Amino acid sequence: xxxxxxxxxxxxxxxxxxxxxxxxxxxxxxxxxxxxxxxxxxxxxxxxxxxxxxxxxxxxxxxxxxxxxxxxxxxxxxxxxxxxxxxxxxxxxxxxxxxxxxxxxxxxxxxxxx
Amino acid sequence: xxxxxxxxxxxxxxxxxxxxxxxxxxxxxxxxxxxxxxxxxxxxxxxxxxxxxxxxxxxxxxxxxxxxxxxxxxxxxxxxxxxxxxxxxxxxxxxxxxxxxxxxxxxxxxxxxxxxxxxxxxxxxxxxxxxxxxxxxxxxxxxxxxxxxxxxxxxxxxxxxxxxxxxxxxxxxxxxxxxxxxxxxxxxxxxxxxxxxxxxxxxxxxxxxxxxxxxxxxxxxxxxxxxxxxxxxxxxxxxxx
Ligand code: SF4
Ligand code: SF4
Ligand code: FES
Numbered sequence: 553x554x555x556x557x558x559x560x561x562x563x564x565x566x567x568x569x570x571x572x573x574x575x576x577x578x579x580x581x582x583x584x585x586x587x588x589x590x591x592x593x594x595x596x597x598x599x600x601x602x603x604x605x606x607x608x609x610x611x612x613x614x615x616x617x618x619x620x621x622x623x624x625x626x627x628x629x630x631x632x633x634x635x636x637x638x639x640x641x642x643x644x645x646x647x648x649x650x651x652x653x654x655x656x657x658x659x660x661x662x663x664x665x666x
Numbered sequence: 667x668x669x670x671x672x673x674x675x676x677x678x679x680x681x682x683x684x685x686x687x688x689x690x691x692x693x694x695x696x697x698x699x700x701x702x703x704x705x706x707x708x709x710x711x712x713x714x715x716x717x718x719x720x721x722x723x724x725x726x727x728x729x730x731x732x733x734x735x736x737x738x739x740x741x742x743x744x745x746x747x748x749x750x751x752x753x754x755x756x757x758x759x760x761x762x763x764x765x766x767x768x769x770x771x772x773x774x775x776x777x778x779x780x781x782x783x784x785x786x787x788x789x790x791x792x793x794x795x796x797x798x799x800x801x802x803x804x805x806x807x808x809x810x811x812x813x814x815x816x817x818x819x820x821x822x823x824x825x826x827x828x829x830x831x832x833x834x835x836x837x838x839x840x841x842x843x844x845x846x847x848x849x850x851x852x853x854x855x856x857x858x859x860x861x862x863x864x865x866x867x868x869x870x871x872x873x874x875x876x877x878x879x880x881x882x883x884x885x886x887x888x889x890x891x892x893x894x895x896x897x898x899x900x901x902x903x904x905x906x907x
Pocket of ligand 2: 817818819820821822823824825841842845884885886887888889891
């Protein structure tokens, strides 16, 4: 017998996170556009100086985290819609999560090497 | 524009009789219409006279029963509310069954899954207070909130136009069911708000809706399921923070 099981009692948190991360990314994008318009990329030195500024570093990191979390929800939604076998889906979830966590570490490395 | 004389209209209709056909096919058929044949359903009734093997549901012929929902030139709608004058002249009118539901025969689909989802939200008032002598009263403002919700005729145009329902018809309630859910969540006489919200707090049942808004686009009663879904999410947010 095949039973339909629902009622995981989550979803709201992700829905809010999706919106909050979208706002963070939008704000960061605007800041970046303003900075580029203001000449932050006029030379490699200026660009490096700008990106290694403490506040910008933190902001970039927040942006990256938001992007990865946003991607997590979006990609997991795709697996949930199209991949029906539970084992395969779990594997894809795990791979996605691991990749995104790895990206986070990589981002840290890049930002604090500047 | 209203035609003033009889005219012939071409149709391309999805036909499938599982007892006789190995697979579905599109039938080309034309029919001569009377000047009084204003709606698509009128034309279809004439088609049925010409080829009585054609199956489709209809009853009220005025947008009340919700039984003649189908896919008309690629868009879900009610045949009885679709004006023949809205079709481009010279092009065949393409009729298919509602997408995403199993076809029983021709334009008749199996609505079991749709109604299962509808019933899963308990589409009735829950109130454990003793029955009042006459009726449970509401202020006009509270009643106002139910406008745009109670008018749903359960035709399934919206739900079968929703990609989230196509992928998860067994788990996602769908726009019609969620509109009905909000109709009772919004009803001040109902006492099961918490249970109703609990029932929907699930990544599939409610949160499969990604605000694609296909549902709003097709509703023949001009209702807005997306807005109702947004209000449910808002209420969940309110109780969570
Ligand atoms: S708004 Fe939601 S319910 Fe409506 S069609 Fe889109 S996904 Fe489906
Ligand atoms: S909301 Fe509109 S399209 Fe959906 S079932 Fe109700 S009347 Fe039909
Ligand atoms: S026949 Fe009843 S809604 Fe069209």
